[in-house]
Amino acid sequence: MLLAIDVGNTRIKGAVFENDTILEQFIFLKKDFKKNIENILKKFQSVAFLTVASVGSLDKNDFLGFGERLKVHFISHEDSFPFINLYETPKTLGMDRMVLAAGAVLQFPEQNRLVIDAGTCITYDFVDENDNYLGGAISPGLRLRYEALHNFTARLPLLELDSPKSIIGNSTSQSIHSGVVNGAINEIDGFINDYKQHYSKFTIILTGGDAEFLAKRLKNTIFANSNFLLESLSHLFQYKIKND
Template sequence: MVLLIDVGNTNIVLGVYENNKYVTSWRISTDAKKTSDEYSIQTMQLFRNAKLNPDNIEGVIISSVVPNIMYSLEHMIRKCFKKEPIVVGPGVRTGINIKYDNPKEVGADRIVNAVAVHEVYKKSAIIIDFGTATTFCALAQNGNYLGGSICPGIRISSDALFEKAAKLPRVELENPGHVICKTTISSMQSGIIYGYIGQVEYIVKKMKQEMISLGEDEPIVIATGGLANLIASETDAIDKVDSNLTLKGLNILFQKNKE
């Protein structure tokens, strides 16, 4: 079995693959203040609840956009699994060619998603990851990572509205079903959700135009992340939601680098 760890700004996703097949995954809060002992207790409890034996983990790979949490996580892995983790970053074989001006600036999560799409779908693609930030990545069919866009995530936008407007409440992120709404809460939900859908559709449209002008076929649009289904259900701009895209990419990278 392989343990896959994707560290985001809000959540850490831990996944287990066996023989290149998904077994299970868990989502816990990202907390840089936790010690390696605290992460060890939490991780071992997850394994016990799932009736998985930690001794069967043959290797561990980590993708992280939170540098100050890595010390605790790496020590947890050495303590619990007696393994030295592969950390996605410079020196890791990916099979894709990053065309950024400075490739080191590309977040590990974006690289992992691009690897998954290149290996699994083998097409020109636009990858949208609905996380703390929403990222749009353009991937050529030959594996060239062309670049992309980064926007505030839906929750960040919603929280900013609540924090900066004195009379507006915090609202659940759910579709009100109408654009013209008759309560403050549903009006906020309408503006947040449909406004974000409009943003997604416009950026996808512009990225497709630029990719086609570079000689690519019309790209497939793949979404992942916690709120991908909420947005995808209201727009034709997204072709497929792949909730396990990052875990797939981490497993692929582990297989490429395990020796």
């Protein structure tokens, strides 16, 4: 069994895999991670491998403490990936973006792929049909947009994510919801439409914590999977075993 962990900017997400099947998944705060992982390993005593992708600040040594019970591997730029990285600054490419690109290549072979991860940030990553990673874009996620409006103005309130009642906000709260939500939706649809002008056919994968909220509001046809990064970690782990 494999325990796959994604250390994000704010939370830790993970799943226990039996081959390609998720047996259990979980989300918890960084401060609680040791206790939660201990509980998972007690429940799934057949877990033999732990693979970690991290963009957060958690110390690697905290994970290495589990090394006596299972084999721990941190995804790094030195690993083998199933694509050619043509990013101009390849060492600065976030590990989450690399894992997503790898998952897109392994799950959707021989086609153009655009992966959109709607989390703390909204990231766009494009891999062409020849498995060349070309790059993408990074913009603020929904929560960051709400927080920026509150933190960098004197009077705008901090709101929780909600669907705008109309594109025309008839109050300050509704204007914020319209600006944040409709702004993000039009941004994503706009990026997709721009890609369509250059690539006649490609698969669009939408993932991340806000994927389900955004998916039903987009005009373009997408493949929505909030677990795509965890699944990609599992596929990349199997790829590593086959190619080591």
